[in-house]
Amino acid sequence: MSAVESTVSGAGRRRFLKGSAAAAGSLVVSFHIPFVRDAEAQGVAAAPEVNAWVVVQPDDTVIIRIARSEMGQGSLTGLAQLCAEELECNWAKVRTEYPTPGQNLARNRVWGNFSTGGSRGIRESNEYVRKGGATARMMLLQAAADEWKVPVAECTVADSVITHAGSQRTTSYGKVAAAASKLTAPTEVKLKDPKDWKLIGKRLARLDTVDKTTGKLVYGMDLKMPGMVNAAIRRCEVFGGKLKSYDEKVALKRKGVKKVLKVGDDAVAVVADTWWRAKTALDAMPIEWDLGPNAKASTASFAEVLKEGLSAKEAVVGNQSGDAAAAIAAAPRKVEAVYTYPHQNHACMEVMNATARWTPERCEVWTPTQNGEAAHAATAEAAGLPPAQCEVYKLHLGGGFGRRGAVHDWVRQAVEIAKQMPGTPVKLIWSREEDMAHGSYHPITHCKMTAGLDNDGNVTAFAMRISGQSILAGVAPQAIQNGKDPVVFQGLNPPGPESSLGYAFPAVMIDHAMRNPHVPPGFWRGVNLNHNAIYMECFIDEIAHETKQDPLALRRKLLANAPKYLAVLNAVADKAGYGTPAPAGVYRGLAVTHGFGSYVAACAEISVSADGALKIHRIVAATDPGYAVNPQQIEAQIEGSFVYGLGAALFQECTVKDGKIEQTNFHNYRPLRMAEMPVVEPIVMPSGGFWGGVGEPTIAVAAPAVLNAIFAATGKRIRNLPVGDQSLKKA
Amino acid sequence: MARTLITVPPSPKKGDVIEIRVLIQHHMETGFRVGADGKVVPRDIIRKLACQFNDGTTTEEIVSAEFFPAIAANPYFTFNMIASGNGTLTFTWEGDNGFSQTETAALKVT
Amino acid sequence: MTSGRRRLLLAGAGAGAVSLLRPVAHAQTLLSPPDELAALVKAYTQGAVVLPGKVKLDISPLVDNGNSVPITISVASPMSATDYVKSIAMFNEKNPQRDVIRVLLGPRSGKASVSTRIRLANSQKLIAVAQLSDGTWWSHTVDVLVTLAACIDI
Numbered sequence: 001m002s003a004v005e006s007t008v009s010g011a012g013r014r015r016f017l018k019g020s021a022a023a024a025g026s027l028v029v030s031f032h033i034p035f036v037r038d039a040e041a042q043g044v045a046a047a048p049e050v051n052a053w054v055v056v057q058p059d060d061t062v063i064i065r066i067a068r069s070e071m072g073q074g075s076l077t078g079l080a081q082l083c084a085e086e087l088e089c090n091w092a093k094v095r096t097e098y099p100t101p102g103q104n105l106a107r108n109r110v111w112g113n114f115s116t117g118g119s120r121g122i123r124e125s126n127e128y129v130r131k132g133g134a135t136a137r138m139m140l141l142q143a144a145a146d147e148w149k150v151p152v153a154e155c156t157v158a159d160s161v162i163t164h165a166g167s168q169r170t171t172s173y174g175k176v177a178a179a180a181s182k183l184t185a186p187t188e189v190k191l192k193d194p195k196d197w198k199l200i201g202k203r204l205a206r207l208d209t210v211d212k213t214t215g216k217l218v219y220g221m222d223l224k225m226p227g228m229v230n231a232a233i234r235r236c237e238v239f240g241g242k243l244k245s246y247d248e249k250v251a252l253k254r255k256g257v258k259k260v261l262k263v264g265d266d267a268v269a270v271v272a273d274t275w276w277r278a279k280t281a282l283d284a285m286p287i288e289w290d291l292g293p294n295a296k297a298s299t300a301s302f303a304e305v306l307k308e309g310l311s312a313k314e315a316v317v318g319n320q321s322g323d324a325a326a327a328i329a330a331a332p333r334k335v336e337a338v339y340t341y342p343h344q345n346h347a348c349m350e351v352m353n354a355t356a357r358w359t360p361e362r363c364e365v366w367t368p369t370q371n372g373e374a375a376h377a378a379t380a381e382a383a384g385l386p387p388a389q390c391e392v393y394k395l396h397l398g399g400g401f402g403r404r405g406a407v408h409d410w411v412r413q414a415v416e417i418a419k420q421m422p423g424t425p426v427k428l429i430w431s432r433e434e435d436m437a438h439g440s441y442h443p444i445t446h447c448k449m450t451a452g453l454d455n456d457g458n459v460t461a462f463a464m465r466i467s468g469q470s471i472l473a474g475v476a477p478q479a480i481q482n483g484k485d486p487v488v489f490q491g492l493n494p495p496g497p498e499s500s501l502g503y504a505f506p507a508v509m510i511d512h513a514m515r516n517p518h519v520p521p522g523f524w525r526g527v528n529l530n531h532n533a534i535y536m537e538c539f540i541d542e543i544a545h546e547t548k549q550d551p552l553a554l555r556r557k558l559l560a561n562a563p564k565y566l567a568v569l570n571a572v573a574d575k576a577g578y579g580t581p582a583p584a585g586v587y588r589g590l591a592v593t594h595g596f597g598s599y600v601a602a603c604a605e606i607s608v609s610a611d612g613a614l615k616i617h618r619i620v621a622a623t624d625p626g627y628a629v630n631p632q633q634i635e636a637q638i639e640g641s642f643v644y645g646l647g648a649a650l651f652q653e654c655t656v657k658d659g660k661i662e663q664t665n666f667h668n669y670r671p672l673r674m675a676e677m678p679v680v681e682p683i684v685m686p687s688g689g690f691w692g693g694v695g696e697p698t699i700a701v702a703a704p705a706v707l708n709a710i711f712a713a714t715g716k717r718i719r720n721l722p723v724g725d726q727s728l729k730k731a
Numbered sequence: 732m733a734r735t736l737i738t739v740p741p742s743p744k745k746g747d748v749i750e751i752r753v754l755i756q757h758h759m760e761t762g763f764r765v766g767a768d769g770k771v772v773p774r775d776i777i778r779k780l781a782c783q784f785n786d787g788t789t790t791e792e793i794v795s796a797e798f799f800p801a802i803a804a805n806p807y808f809t810f811n812m813i814a815s816g817n818g819t820l821t822f823t824w825e826g827d828n829g830f831s832q833t834e835t836a837a838l839k840v841t
Numbered sequence: 842m843t844s845g846r847r848r849l850l851l852a853g854a855g856a857g858a859v860s861l862l863r864p865v866a867h868a869q870t871l872l873s874p875p876d877e878l879a880a881l882v883k884a885y886t887q888g889a890v891v892l893p894g895k896v897k898l899d900i901s902p903l904v905d906n907g908n909s910v911p912i913t914i915s916v917a918s919p920m921s922a923t924d925y926v927k928s929i930a931m932f933n934e935k936n937p938q939r940d941v942i943r944v945l946l947g948p949r950s951g952k953a954s955v956s957t958r959i960r961l962a963n964s965q966k967l968i969a970v971a972q973l974s975d976g977t978w979w980s981h982t983v984d985v986l987v988t989l990a991a992c993i994d995i
Contacts, residue, residue: 105903115988309769374988377905387903406989408905470765476989477764478907478962481937483771514769748951761960763937784949793949796957799940801933803909803958810944811952 048181050139052110053083053132055097056177060160062089064133066096067104067111068121069370070208071400072640073695074633075121077206081629082126085199086133086191089173090159096207101376102391114372117405117523119596119693122629126691127191134189136180143180144171194627194688203632208396220353220368220395221429228355228425229258231417232278234287235267237437238659239518241292242266251281260285263416271417275429294518295659299342299444302517302656306446309467309513310338316482316514318489322507324452327461331452335546337539339449339719341531342653343519344442345661347669350398351435352410355427356418358383363390363415368397370405378408382415401644402523406475407440433664440522441654441661443469447535452507457547459558461507464492464535470514471528474521488512491532491593491700497690499529499595502565503540503558519656525644526699529595534649534721537591537704541711551590551708552578564687565592568601568622571683576603576620586617589708591701598692599624604678604705608713612728616646616678616706623682623698626690634694635682641699642680647672649703650723733757737822737836743814745840751782752809755824755832761800776800777826780808784838786818793820814840878968878982881932881939886978891970895979898931898969907961907987914969915954916979920946926953927972935965961987 047057055063064083070076080096104111112125137157144162145152148169156163160173194200211217236242248260251270256277261269268287272278309315328334354367356379363383369375372394380387392411397404414428430438445468452461470485490499492510501508524530544554552573559565569592573579578588585607592601602621608614621638628634651670655662663669707718715731738752755777762774781795794810820836882891899913916926925948931941944955953971968982 101903109986305768312769314770371988373903373986374905377901377903377986377988380901380903381905387901470769473765476906476962478761478936478960479989480763480765481962483765483769514765516765516767516769518767750952750954761937791949793947794955795945796955797940797943799942800938801936801941801960803960807956807958809954809956810946811950811954813949813951815949 048178050136050177050180051132051185052099052107053129054087054136056140056173056180058174058177060090060172060174061093061095062087062160062173063095063097065099065111067099067114067125069114069116069368069372069394069397069400071116071368071370071397071404073121073637074206074630075116076208077204078122078629078633079125079129080207081199081202081204082122082129083133085197086130087137088157088159091199091204093160094207098372098394100391100393101372102387104373105376105387115374115405116370116400117402119598119695119697121695123597123626123691123693126627126629130191131189134191135185138186138189139180139183140173140176142183143176147171147176147179200627200629201631204630206633217396219350219398220355220366221350221398223355223366223395223427225355225425228427229271229273229421230275230278231269231271231414231426231428232275232282232431233263233267233269233413233417233428234282234434235438236289236291237661238289238291238295239520240294241659242290243268244288244290246285246287248285251285254281254284257281259421261417261420263413267413269413269417269428271421271426275427279431291659297518297659298657299655302444303340303446305515305517306340306444306467309515310446310448310465312467312513314513315465315511316484317509317511318486319492319494319501319508319510321494322461324461324463324507324509327507328450328452328463331460332455333453333457333546335451335453335539335543337449337542337717337719339447339535339538339721341445341447341534341721342442342655343444343661344524344648344652345436345439345654345663345669346399346401346403346522346524347436347666347671348397348399348401348403351430351432352403353427353429354411354414355425356411356414357423357425358415358418359422361389363418364393365391365411365414366393366395367411367414368395368400368404369408369411370397370400370402374405375408375411378411379415382412383419401525402527403440406523407520409438432666436664436669437661439520439654439661440475440524441519442524442530443471443521443528444517444519445469445531447531449535449539451539451543453543453547457549459505459543461509462503462505463508464510465513466511467513467515469516469519469521471521471523473514473516475523483514485512485514488528489532490527490529491536491595498597501536502562502592502594504561505558517656518659519654519661525641526595526696529593529696529700530645530648530703531721533591533593533595533700534704534707537593537701538707538717538719541589541708542717545711555590555592559592564599564624565594565601567687568592568599568624568685571622571685572601572603572620575681575683576605578603587709587713589705589710589712591704591708593697593700595697595700596693596695597626597690598694598697600697600701602701602705604702604709606706606709606713608710608728608730610729614650614710614723614728616676618679618681619702619705620681621683621698621701622685623694624685624687625692625694626686626688628684628686631684634684637694638682638698639680641695642702643672643677645699645702646677646706649706649721653722653724733832735822735832735834737820737834739820739836739838740814742839742841745814745816747814748811749814750809750811751820752807753780753822754805754807756805757826757830759798759800759802759804759806763800774800775827776802777806777824777830779825780806781823782810783821783823784812784818785821786816814838816840878932878934878939878966882968882970882980885930885932885970886972889976889978891978891980893980893982895973896929896969896971896981898967898981898983900967900983900985902984902986904961904985904987906989907963909958910961910985911956911958913954913956914971916971918953918973920948920951920953922948923974925950925974927974929953929955929969929971931959931967931969933961933965933967935963936960937962941967961985963987
């Protein structure tokens with residue numbers, strides 16, 4: 001146990017004091033924290049930081065501090081590129097490091113926001129990350145100029161090599177870093193004009209791929225520490241239920257089992273030497289639950305409530321112009337449809353897990369998280385200790401998608417278990433069944449849309465009522481002001497930079513009747529844009545069909561004053577050959593939307609066999625994120641988002657029976673399979689002048705493009721997601 | 732009657748400044764929350780807490796607090812008083828919908 | 842709030858500004874309150890001048906979900922018959938309503954220190970305001986980061 005003391009807490013303290021890249025020290029002996037360079041273990045003196053963002057080692061290795069979390073989306077590399085661009089260092093010698101949230105707090109949040117969600121990692125931090133690199137560059141140049149006693153303006157730098165042409169002298173970053181670290185940072189920092197970028201915009205290989213491919217990367221689930229024990233947990237499967245009793249003797253007599261512990265008021269954990277022993281003991285242990293008030297709830301009961309909301313008198317307005325109700329009432333023709341979207345689970349490949357060690361003086365947690373600061377705050381609250389006495393070490397995520405950002409329930413559980421075993425590192429891993437039962441679910445909604453048409457088939461008004469769950473009401477109820485959850489209206493807002501409706505209708509009324517089933521909602525990749533884009537894009541096609549217009553022609557008309565939407569839409573239409581004959585049996589569908597600051601569009605090509613079997617052949621997808629830091633990574637994000645989004649649209653729903661989620665594992669909650677994945681042709685088309693996100697807007701256009709293509713192929717309009725078992729035989 | 736928890740030091744020295752902690756069970760419904768049906772749940776909070784001390788001769792108010800919806804559920808409150816002598820502490824909570832509750836606790840000094 | 846403002850408050854970088862390396866004013870130091878809060882405090886003190894100092898608002902700088910956040914407000918005061926704290930109040934910037942708590946004290950308190958638990962809707966400034974028996978008003982403003990708010994970006 002003392003070995004753990006000296007490695008874990010000692011190294012943590014050292015890192016805190018020096019704030020350098022070197023402090024992992026003996027932690028590396030026990031386990032490997034990805035990307036932390038152990039200079040001391042390699043016999044190199046600890047390198048001081050030039051500034052909070054940049055550490056330069058004597059051999060010119062540059063370590064860039066990354067505040068956000070890498071979860072396969074590539075932000076680690078993108079953020080490093082942004083910093084390195086201004087730093088003018090040798091990219092081949094760039095490594096990255098995660099500062100801890102404890103260090104961030106102690107240093108007055110010098111690294112800013114750690115939250116990685118909302119597709120904001122790059123767009124929110126790009127300016128100050130670039131400035132961090134620029135400032136470090138200026139200090140390194142100044143240090144060289146001071147040493148040479150020349151004006152700094154006469155020094156130039158490229159790839160970490162500083163040159164004074166006049167005296168024909170050169171040096172490198174590694175040699176002047178120590179002197180640079182002692183300088184005061186400049187206050188006037190100018191950034192490069194984007195046309196001068198050399199690294200930003202380049203298709204650079206990611207910095208984390210090699211370690212992930214060779215198995216060197218340590219995920220939370222892989223963590224091993226001296227003296228560590230393993231915990232399995234079961235929480236009441238009916239949300240809102242409580243733990244009543246359990247027979248611990250049954251578990252305790254099994255080999256390897258050390259403890260059976262109550263966790264909160266709704267869960268029980270078994271701690272053993274191996275996780276499998278803990279899990280099987282937990283499975284064997286009789287547990288009684290007080291199921292609580294939601295034991296009779298079901299998806300069918302939700303549907304009744306949501307249906308009522310579609311015509312309820314009271315609703316909160318998200319977008320209104322003109323008098324849509326009056327125009328619709330007066331319209332000679334109408335198009336109307338009702339759509340539904342289910343609860344869905346994130347189903348990360350790596351289940352929820354955390355390792356925690358608690359003593360009365362200090363609590364430390366090792367966990368994958370999308371927000372190190374939130375994990376830190378949750379740790380402190382669960383530990384009953386001030387944040388200054390707690391620390392969280394961020395590990396790479398085996399998938400996040402929003403599950404690991406907002407609600408750190410698994411971290412609190414791990415700390416509560418560790419608190420009952422002071423001094424012992426406890427690794428808590430959820431089983432897949434536990435992960436499926438305790439998600440932070442994509443909210444459930446129904447949607448009724450009505451378009452009023454004049455006698456020429458023009459839309460005179462558009463009304464949209466969303467009836468359903470508010471994520472904020474479940475996750476952050478205090479953030480709801482005047483009964484409105486603004487996030488509900490993603491993709492449907494009045495014109496603005498974040499997530500707006502592009503179509504120009506003469507009158508619009510988009511409102512939300514909030515109906516909150518007891519299933520805990522969360523931010524699922526794309527959040528509300530997923531279903532809003534399906535609703536909107538499928539309905540536009542319904543209007544097109546009803547008025548005998550081509551879906552592309554109608555969109556072009558309605559987007560005439562929305563050039564950025566038009567640009568991505570036309571890009572996919574052109575590349576897919578929309579308007580030219582498709583191969584026999586192949587049909588096309590379109591979708592375009594605006595979310596998380598970016599403009600996205602897709603054209604899907606599918607065919608449906610006589611038996612109703614769907615084959616998605618290819619999807620052409622365009623993204624305009626303003627600036628593209630790493631186009632290759634954006635393409636990968638487009639492709640990956642379609643894996644996630646198509647699986648969801650075609651197969652995935654979490655149904656509730658007797659108050660609990662019915663889907664337990666990937667046999668009854670199936671993802672897309674390799675053979676079902678279409679060819680994806682991504683078009684990355686940054687138009688400049690703004691910074692949009694990438695992780696989420698891309699996902700929103702896959703499903704509606706496919707759904708619209710299904711209609712073109714079969715005449716069948718799918719209005720209830722997922723497609724699932726609905727027959728696609730020609731209507 | 733809501734459950735209350737009142738903590739008074741058992742036998743402080745006369746004249747010492749002591750800390751008193753009180754907790755009352757109450758949902759402190761803010762009036763800003765939306766329920767399952769999307770309708771705003773009406774406000775229902777404890778609005779006032781007062782503590783009086785009767786030393787056998789006179790009754791004096793030691794502290795009074797006004798609570799607003801920002802006070803968390805099961806309002807918890809601590810304050811200090813000089814343990815001037817033996818006597819009875821009376822705590823009175825008042826709130827929306829006619830909520831009113833009074834509890835007493837003895838103070839014994841050495 | 843706009844993402845630009847959030848950046849200013851939380852990252853300390855200031856959109857477009859070059860103050861990257863100057864730390865954000867540390868939670869617990871003396872700050873002047875922003876305009877909305879300033880107007881509220883002015884109404885509360887009926888226009889009397891409020892100086893930063895004497896009163897201390899203790900709260901964790903980092904909060905996860907804001908449902909039940911412990912706070913302590915204390916004022917260094919002899920709490921004698923002639924020199925004591927008359928009242929302590931606390932206001933917030935971002936909850937649906939500005940008031941949090943108002944407390945009346947007197948010399949019988951012996952010590953001017955109260956604790957409770959509050960709700961926080963969002964990352965925001967909190968201000969504790971105390972009035973002394975000599976009629977002077979004092980305040981302490983603290984920045985609290987509610988990490989849940991980070992994923993909402995409203």
